[in-house]
Amino acid sequence: MVYTVLARKYRPQKLSDLVGQETLVKVLTNSFKLNRIAHAFILTGSRGVGKTSTARIIAKGLNCEDPAKKNTPTIDPCGICSSCTSIAESRHIDVLEMDAASRTGVSDVREIIENIDYKTVTARFKVYIIDEVHMLSNSAFNALLKTLEEPPEHVKFIFATTEVTKIPTTVISRCQRFDLTRIEASKISGQLESICNKEEISFSRNALSFISNIAEGSLRDALSILDQAIVHGEGSIELESITSMLGLVDQNGSLKLFKHIIDQEQEKILEELDLQYKNGFDSIAILNGLMETISKLMIFKIRKEDSVEKSFSGELVQSLSKVSKRISTDILSRCWQMVLKNHGELKSAPDMFSALQMGMLRLSFFCGLPGPLDLIKQISEGKMIGEKVDIEPRHNLDLMQKPTEISEVMPGNIGNSSESLATDPERSAKLTEDFQFRGKEKKKIEINDFDDILSLIEEERNLPLLVEIENNFKLISFTAGEIEFDLTQDARSDLVLDISKLIAKNSDLQWKFVRVPDNSALTIVAKRKETRNKQQRKIDSNLVVKEIKRIFPGARIGKSTFH
Ligand SMILES: [Zn+2]
Structure with missing residues (x-):
């Protein structure tokens, strides 16, 4: 049997399959129910959020031949009639899919327009799905505009684009617009879990969380990482195999490193660095992981917890939340600067790993120091600062580089x-x-x-x-x-x-x-x-x-x- 990639195998066939696009589902469902279906749609959103899937679902709904639907458009296509199956396989004679990225010219659009007046062969509607529509040339848009103004009854347009700003407003204004949002990590994670269960693949939740966090809202990306991970992990999904496959440091590892840094546990810092290094991550990857952790912590500090929980998933949320409460935004932002500086140093250092070690130790000594404002506040309150902090090594490490003014x-x-x-x-x-x-x-x-x-x-x-x-x-x-x-x-x-x-x-x-x-x-x-x-x-x-x-x-x- 030919292996079908997961993204295709689990492509949503009904609106209810669509993950994380609640607004779109609600509005589309209503307009189909009320039989107030626009003659042109424009679907915007970043890659892998479900634009093409939505376009096909609309096309199927318009043309489904299921007798139960009484020969009217439905938002719940049967998926088994000849119309539904041929659309799913992109071979329906009246549903034309065109990729504007490869056919940008006015002649391509003219070809569509010339055929537009012919009645459909078998279907209720002639549906034109134009993907990456922003790639069309200006003259192509102009040619299209006339048809959009007075479209024949039996014609529907569905445009999809990642860059809606490049589309003339005259075109947008003649379409019903849906902005597909990036999918929340927790929802991606849930979807991955249900797919793994269906595929009978063993997995660890951490691993799925990790995939959903790095997919940046794209279910398609998450699924293709999952595909690779299944092969790489020989049928089971574990965090270690994914991180090594992608050359990315696991966020939990980065967070652990950062915890040691703010706790000034220098020995543990070196141990954690050794561990990550042994696991095959180069110095830059370790530093990148740390930077990502710091930026996430900052987001945790600034945004409300419940809104953050949706964008990160799994145990990571709790750990991040705990650490973020222990550190001020002031120190965090200075940590970011110091790590960024270390990033630059690494490239010019003869031994990158040593430079990384020095940078991380320097950061930990820095974290033991109060900020100037805290310092003044505490001293003026009569408290002595830094009694417990061993600040001796600071001199050797040239902590501040330049004297602080x-x-x-x-x-x-x-x-x-x-x-x-x-x-x-x-x-x-x-x-x-x-x-x-x-x-x-x-x-x-x-x-x-x-x-x-x-x-x-x-x-x-x-x-x-x-x-x-x-x-x-x-x-x-x-x-x-x-x-x-x-x-x-x-x-x-x-x-x-x-x-x-x-x-x-x-x-x-x-x-x-x-x-x-x-x-x-x-x-x-x-x-x-x-x-x-x-x-x-x-x-x-x-x-x-x-x-x-x-x-x-x-x-x-x-x-x-x-x-
Ligand atoms: Zn059908």
Whole structure:
């Protein structure tokens, strides 16, 4: 006996056989019952969801010769009359199946149209099934359009397509449209189980779940994997034989690996990696499996559990759900990034498996670390972090690669105290800008302290003088009319003269400048530096900062401010 592939052998013959397309079944059933059958249908959906099967069921229903159906269209074709059997075998003279992928031209469509007015030979309706209809050329669509507008009573069109967006809306609007959805994994799994039972093939549920999960909603794909698995497993369906057949890592294995990673069980990580490697999976496949697990966990975190259960099947759901509750989306998304990075490293590593091991260990150490936000929260709640975490190996593994930048630990900006005006572009730019609007007249001002003098120079836009003072002038004492000072060695000899001239221009008072040699006196720049060092020491001794620096070595403080 010739072996028929499962997808063909178990092709749905009635609407009730159709798996996972409840909406379509309901609407079609009603329109047949009410005898309001459209003259053209368009069936959309991805591959293997049942478009062609549905098209044939409609064609059979339209033409079934079962006497019990009283010579009217039925949604429940008998499947045994000559019309039903010849349609099932694609040899009905009035049911024409055409693959638009191979016959795209206007002449092909014209051939159909020219024959359209001839009455049917034996059947009630002439049915044209055009598969992959989006492949038709524009002129072919135009030729078709006229017929779609005024079709003869005895003609029905059924279009099927995977890419409905490529079909002119003028065509779509003249058809009854059905969008076939991807079939839920749990339904595929159920279908596989019933087929295995009929075929008397022994199977493990895990194996069928695995097939349904990777079939991505296509029953046809699932069935063809099942076909191969039967041959590969010599008549029985086991998970190991399927994963090795497809070169895919079993999701349970990946999940186990990920559990060891978040539990920081480094020894078990290495064991699991060895096991998967021994089972014949290469490093990339192991990593791909892990990435799939992480992305599924993320979906579990975000979507409601019951909606997820439909898209994954079997024990995997429970295990995924358990693990997903233990890990934050924040950590998950960073795990994803790190695994992706490891993926890139693998390709350039001399030994891929070692690179994989290192990557997975690094990931597990990372998982033991709290995120910066958690860290701050916990420390501010008075808890010490990471007491139990052995963070030593982190240094060897170069955990973070780049030092983590912890910016905006606190809002504000410590960087205000720049070395001098000259190194503060923002401030000097502002001075230049203001200059344009400054009036020439000015009145004499009161000078109460040395800062007033600096403001005066700033107002005068004498930037070079200001920079010189900040760097070389050491103020010792200030009283109205008398300033005691010292100068650095680099100071210009007539610096004080310039200052006094400027003051004289703006003040009525006679000012006296007295130089008092004093090595301990500081310039403005030096004073600022000292203040900043003091602040830095204060930051460094801060408990939160200390903890962060301990756990993220090499971390830098971006911005901070004092309250
Ligand atoms: Zn029939």
